[in-house]
Amino acid sequence: MNMRTKEFTLPETETEAVTGAEWWRSAVIYQIYPRSFADANGDGIGDLPGITARLPYLARLGIDAIWLSPFYRSPQADAGYDVADYRVVDPLFGTLDDFERMRHQAHALGMKVIVDLVPNHTSDEHAWFQAALKSPPGSAARARYLFRDGKGPHGDLPPNNWQSVFGGNAWSRAPGDSQWYLHLFDRKQPDLNWDHPEVRAEFEDVLRFWLDRGVDGFRVDVAHGLIKAPGLPDWGGHAAMVEGAADHGNNTSPMWDQEGVHEIYRHWRRLLDTYPGERMMVAEAWIAPQARLARYIRGDEMQQAFNFDYLLAHWDAAEIRAVVDSSLAASAAVGAPTTWVMSNHDSVRHTSRYGLRKPGARPKGIDAAGEQPDEALGLRRARAAALLTLALPGSAYIYQGEELGLPEHTTLDARYRQDPAFFRTQGAEIGRDGCRVPLPWKADAPSFGFGPGEKSWLPQPDSFARYAVDRQDGVSGSTLELYRQLLRLRRDYALGTGLLEWQSAGSPDVLVFDNGTLRGVINLGMQPVALPRGTLLVASEPLETHGELPGNTAAWLTLS
Template sequence: MSQHLTDAPSTAAATDAAAGRRDWWREAVIYQVYPRSFADGNGDGMGDLPGITSRLPYLRDLGVDAVWLSPFYASPQADAGYDVADYRAVDPMFGTLTDADDLVRAAHALGLRVIVDIVPNHCSDQHEWFKQALREGAGSPARARFHFRPGKGAHGELPPNDWESIFGGPAWTRTTEPDGTPGEWYLHLFAPEQPDFDWDHPDVHEEFRSVLRFWLDLGIDGFRIDVAHGLVKAEGLPDIGHSEQLALLGTSPMPYFDQDGVHEIYRGWRRILDEYDGERIAVAEAWTPTIERAALYLRPDELHQAFNFAYLTTWWDAVELRTVIDRSLHAMGAVGAPATWVLSNHDVTRHATRFGNPRGAGTQVREAGDRALGLRRARAATLLMLALPGSAYLYQGEELGLPDVTDLPDEVRQDPSFFRAAGQDGFRDGCRVPIPWSGSTAPYGFGPVPGGPSWLPQPDSWAGLSVAAQTGDPDSTLEMYRSALRLRREHPALGAGTEVEWLGAPEGVLAFRRRGEGGRDFACTVNLTGDPVVVAAPGRPLLSSGAAPVPVDPAAEPGAERTPRAAIAADTAIWWAI
């Protein structure tokens, strides 16, 4: 393979300067850290905040602009920290509040911004509010902060409605009252340990305004809002009327998702963010029926970004990708927001494995698939994503070309949906295995103790995928990412923007141009077919996800225009300077 095809000037101070960029979020590359699996600072087998802090220079050198941390709050860990017991405390498994403060300060010193998860749809059943609600019983003011309802049936033995949990089974659990008798039911769209807040209650609004200020005062630069589309439920909690299982990644209209009332909540949050210096931002995890519905969260007085799940779920197909790119840019441009692009996260199978499986395998894949094909497509998909206008999200380890671990033994799995019948597939543990840093045996530098523990087992084959093994290898996926992120920052046609200029290309090939200041334009060509394709060579090749483009003599092609042409290998992307 060949990646960086021309030399580019080094910009060692670029990341430091990034901290002062205005509208930084319109073109930022944001790196998701899953704290359990990034770096273990104390050797207990669980990633933690000091471990993350120790590896921040790696992220600075990789070339990202910001770090997004999945939850590290005090939690019983029924759903890997998305069941929060105290929104203002760090769980001891990850460190202390001082460690969080140290991490933010260290990141800022390196020119990195820090975004943290906030989980407003639900809390833990160990949250003080919910424990109080159980103690005080039916009709108490404490229960009004949640969705408590009497059951149906002669003795209240049936759930209040037909809603189902994302993790399988009813979205309702019946309580036992203080006197020991069966009582009301409470709503949980996720695990029973995650009761949903009732956002009709003013206490809930005030509590989260306070939580936002707590972390903003600590210096964080923004929030990723978990289940941002789920806070408001339709009035009366109406039945769905069918047995279709609720899906986390679904886009069907539902009475518990994407209700119009969420927008007033986020207008209030935006006012708080705007009170703080430094362009603090909020990013919506909002699964909506259409891209256009997602854009409503990004109107000028609401949130800054929303994850582009339509893009993430699009197959490796030129027509489908062009369609979702055009729709995304149009929808976001209509509200003045940047498009975002993402290929992997902690809830879906890594794209290096998805793209190595047959079409239609979904976002939680159970088979390893064709590893070479998956990696080849994943590398090309990355260059396509990073060439598009707007902001891009990377998931830890994708820069190493990590595949999903599809053969984890059942006894080590911790995804709560794996243990509940008829829920989503429950195979998210495969993308959460701790990443390899160095060495030839597990835990590959994840922790400080050679041969030490790891909360999920790492494959023996990962030694060659570690950061140390790939560093300096011009053919490695890591060095391709480093080159791409450096060029993305340096080239005036890359980063923020709202438009691409599509170029003529053979069937199965995407080609587009982006205009830059000073006449420095850029083009990207992606061959999504399984065979080499001859295309127009719009300029000088900068970077390739695979083999370098091979010049073709126009005279060798009967009837061909006498313009520069090149052969591009199967499933390969090329960046060009024009």
């Protein structure tokens, strides 16, 4: 990595502008996937100037913060999660000056800025790894990574039986090299050795680099994976993303959720606390049960952790209520807020998942040969789910395009796919490209207004035209206007800092809850039900019959 850079100090007025008392406890945070948000220069890839130009749209939406997926220098083997230099903006996305302008504008509009941090692994093109390949076994350069001798009489077998999250063996050898190196993801993403003091010192300096430039927080990628069990013992399980914790009990595996990760985050927390403005961290950690996940958000560690149990919940009232209860209880036990998230860049969009025969199921991508979701039903359920999610106390995350009701691209041709999981599994996993397709801004423009021309790094389906921003902006009943209304009411009724109290529903398919003077009701069944008492504030669909809530519909009522 680069040498330590000189200290950067924000102007006093900007330092004051980004302060706030524990803003992260109730914030609505919007995930921007930079290459797919907005393209300013017409090369078909979204960039930082494109984000800056669209910030007023996000301010009008009513979000509190933006989280940017990686924009650092990278060969883009895993869409930027293979970082070659943590202090340099990749030319694909612009320059450090472009980042400064974007951050300044976001703060001026009242929005915090969270950036991705990828500490589990680097790119194989990172200077450290290149130095390691040029150094002999046992060298100081190799000690920063997890190089090991192979098994067998000639060392031709991997050091253990670990498998990559993306499929295939988790060990590779560079051509002509006698040793193997660990990569829990793609072979171009070698895992760092977090028992090495240089690795720890370097990442603390990376944190300072971005904190000095005014970022308000970090989303920590693979937060549960930094420390591996001593000796790297064999393991009979299979590492998987998001659903892995629930399906395989990853907290017992030798590569996930080792006790040593907590010491790292306590150090980081002390560093963040030396900066003004309540800087925060959110953990991407695939861990079950919730009590294990809550250990990452104890008072001296991170402030938030993504709630993947909620993302994985099926369209089932009892299951959703159980997840909400367990989440709130686990977070409360450590004095932390709960996060609520329905989609992200690693999962099939929930608008499409809710339209499957088993609504809420999480396939590893969808292609033309797979089950095609019921698009209208999926959107109807997604709109209803938004009324539940945004009424819950805690922090909520919105994945870009969710506010448009955007579905998965479920017919993307294989020749366009770029997800390493697709290639490492020989297509057995369709991969994540379908949820990463560039956003539609203008229905009748080239690339649907994503950029000034026709280029788009992934092709957009024709159906995106009807979801474009300009087709929904100012249109009563559109999903975009629904989200704007929900976020305004969420703030007006202080739902993020409220208290959830379940009420009698009268049907196993219905959830009724109070949060302060707001009453929410969501009908997950197909048949209409009677609305509880209260004055209607908003409904996810028109209520054609007075006093009845249709199936797959939700409403907010006021009790005051």
